Amino acid sequence: MSEKRTSPHRETELLRQMLRIRRFEERCVELYSTEKIRGFMHLYIGEEAVAAGVCHVLTADDAVVSTYREHGHALARGLPMTEIMAEMYGRAAGCSRGRGGSMHIFDASRRFYGGNAVVGGGLPIAVGLALADRCQGRSRVTVCFFGEGAMAEGEFHECLNLASLWRLPVLFACENNRYAMGTALARSQAETDLALRAAAYDVVAWPVDGMDAAAVADAAARATESIRAGAGPHFLELRTYRFRAHSMYDPDRYRTKTEIEEWKHRDPVSSLAERMKAAGDLTDDDVRVMDKEITEEIDRAVAFAERAPLEPVEDLTRFVYSEVTS
Amino acid sequence: MSTRTARPARREDQAAITYREAVRESIREAMHRDERVFLMGEDVGAYGGCFAVSLGLLEEFGPERIRDTPLSESAFVGAGIGAALGGMRPIVEIMTVNFSLLALDQILNNAATLLHMSGGQLNIPLVIRMTTGAGRQLAAQHSHSLEGWYAHIPGLRILAPATLEDARGMLWPALEDPDPVLIFEHGSLYNTSGVLRPGPVGITRSALRRSGRDITLIAYGGTLHKAMKAAEELASGGVEADVIDLRVLRPLDDSLIVESVTRTHRAVIVDEGWRSGSLSAEVSARIVEHAFYELDAPVERVCTAEVPIPYARHLEEAALPQVPAIVAAARRVIAS
Structure with a gap:
């Protein structure tokens, strides 16, 4: 838990961002059940503190590489909710013009590089983005989100080694939600101290309470400052938990209700709200206003998606190759 | 589309050079x-390239631009995408196509x-x-011809330079x-040499590498020169062959193939890939789709x-397309 409480404004923003993600996904569940949204959909509910905390410390020039559980990262990165929702609807106004869906949200203008649905597959891209910054003398950070399941992939080890070898400005943000789909960490990885494993590649690494947005933001700020100062890649193990199943198809048989309930006591949204109230930085009325504004934003996003046209079928094969004008 | 052309080669290229040097x-x-x-x-970098292609470039450009990587194909190919x-x-x-399989996730799922x-936002100008x-x-982990697999993938452009000009340009x-x-x-081309004809x-x-009227031989990469030798041998027997160098395996340009087969009415495809599901199968299908009624004989593949x-040398030679097999296939097609 972070002890310093110096910026009520920052915490209000963190709370608002987490609540946006929470409410957005709750609406997505409803829309999924009415078949407005199809395909695989992976919910972030429970993990909001990670996206909110990390993205809070980034500048517009920094880059974000994400996974298939990326609604929270995209929202926290500032992608318009309208375009994200339209993408979930498979509409032309979606950020990926309906070609990506829930798992493939992209926004080049906000340096949000998706939306990678092969576990571990985003890490090399993050290393390359950081390499480009190095080659061009830019002081930018590339944040790479991935789950602890990715640490069993070869690409994780190749990329930690390469980024460290070349001292590249990458923040490896490992969201340890304890389960790779249905497989508990201890059942799939011999060493469960994740920061220790990252440190084996001479990368600065430490664990963080990923249920505490302020603690995440503090850690991310420290890490990105150090990266910008030239200290090479950093690794944060963000200890978190998803309250919902892996995807909409997951019957959630591999963990106990007791365990889920225990983690829900540490809900990142309500625990930050309670802490702020106790400090006198937030009232119930503030929460109601915030919730109302967010609901209105979601309503607008849904209305936008409902109205948005479909991409014409004649455009099916566009964007396989770049459209070059001579 | 852009013109996709290279500047003319420099004057010093007029001397005989190898494919590697090109x-x-x-x-x-x-x-x-x-x-x-x-x-x-x-x-x-320091080694100069597994096949000595980049020899001397580290000294000329330094380690920031001639970057030695760890043995991490997926990471450094993906880093290329990110860069x-x-x-x-x-x-x-990548040292060999067999090793590229370690990076196939990055090449297919990302690049x-x-x-x-x-939705058209992220283009990847990567070579x-x-x-x-x-x-x-x-042997079997350094010798395969898997470019046909890559030619299956939309979004990639696949090139097979068989000549000095293409190696250079x-x-x-x-x-x-x-x-x-x-x-x-x-790999068999690196030591081949000749005088480079400069040009875009x-x-x-x-590309049409030889003109004839009786049959179309279609090849690319390492098999082009075998097809050219076969064409010479056929010519000594009075059979004149068109020889087409595919050069661009994807997007496949079938216009020249169709035009040639429409003239010659016969075709043999030479491909160092395995026959089943190969690029030769694709070329054969294109001929059937676009020039079926022009054919005077079934298409053959070597x-x-x-x-x-x-x-073992004799086994390897027996496994690969060779000039006598191309000549024999051409003669069967002519005779039928």
């Missing part, structure tokens, strides 16, 4: 022309896919070079291409025997 010169020229270009791969996204123009070298999956093919007794237009380009250099080289069309490439 590739090296193309890299050197690209590095001088565009500071965003860099070369990255296993042993491209391309970040505004660079990377040339990634070939990101533009479409992002990946690798060695392909057999003929050097390197294809890289620059490939770097100008906003999309990922894979260049397959057949495109990366969209197949491909690699469907075995992993063996080490």
Whole structure:
């Protein structure tokens, strides 16, 4: 838990961002059940503190590489909710013009590089983005989100080694939600101290309470400052938990209700709200206003998606190759 | 479409050079022309390149632009993708096509896919070079011809330079291409030499390397020279062959093939890939689709025997398409 409480404004923003993600996904569940949204959909509910905390410390020039559980990262990165929702609807106004869906949200203008649905597959891209910054003398950070399941992939080890070898400005943000789909960490990885494993590649690494947005933001700020100062890649193990199943198809048989309930006591949204109230930085009325504004934003996003046209079928094969004008 | 052409080669290229030197010169020229270009791969620097292609470039350009990588194909190919996204123009070298399978996730799931999956936002101006093919007794993990697999993938441009001109000229237009380009250099070609004919080289069309009226021989990469030898042998028997060098395996340019077969009415396809599901099968299908009624005989294919490439010289030779088999296939097609 972070002890310093110096910026009520920052915490209000963190709370608002987490609540946006929470409410957005709750609406997505409803829309999924009415078949407005199809395909695989992976919910972030429970993990909001990670996206909110990390993205809070980034500048517009920094880059974000994400996974298939990326609604929270995209929202926290500032992608318009309208375009994200339209993408979930498979509409032309979606950020990926309906070609990506829930798992493939992209926004080049906000340096949000998706939306990678092969576990571990985003890490090399993050290393390359950081390499480009190095080659061009830019002081930018590339944040790479991935789950602890990715640490069993070869690409994780190749990329930690390469980024460290070349001292590249990458923040490896490992969201340890304890389960790779249905497989508990201890059942799939011999060493469960994740920061220790990252440190084996001479990368600065430490664990963080990923249920505490302020603690995440503090850690991310420290890490990105150090990266910008030239200290090479950093690794944060963000200890978190998803309250919902892996995807909409997951019957959630591999963990106990007791365990889920225990983690829900540490809900990142309500625990930050309670802490702020106790400090006198937030009232119930503030929460109601915030919730109302967010609901209105979601309503607008849904209305936008409902109205948005479909991409014409004649455009099916566009964007396989770049459209070059001579 | 852009013109995808290279500047004419420089004057000093007039002397006889090897295919290896032609590739090296193309890299050197690209590095001088565009500071965003860099070369990255296993042993491209201090070692000088597994096949000595990049020998001397580290000394000329330094370790920031001639980057030795760890043995991490997936990481450094994916880093090439990321660097391309970040505004660079990377040339990634993979030692052999067999090793490229370790990076197939990045090549297929990211390089070939990101533009479409992002609705046109993320183009990947990346060039990946690798060695392909057999003929050097390197056995079954260094000798395969898998470019046909890559030619299956939408989003990639696949090049197979078979001539000195293409070895020298294809890289620059490939770097100008906003999309990922894979260049397959057949290992048996590096030591071939000749006088380079300077001039621009495109990366969209197949090329007619010899003109004839009786039959069309279609080849690419390491098999082009075998097809040319077969054509010479056929000519001594009075049979004149068109020889088509595919050059661009994807997007496949079938216009010249169809035009040629419409004249000759007969075709033999030579492919160092395995026959089943190969590029030769695709070419054959295109002929059937576009020139079926022009054919006077069934299309024949001369491909690699469907075995992993063996080490022993006589077995390896028996596995690969060879000139006598091409000549024999052509004669059967002529006779039928």
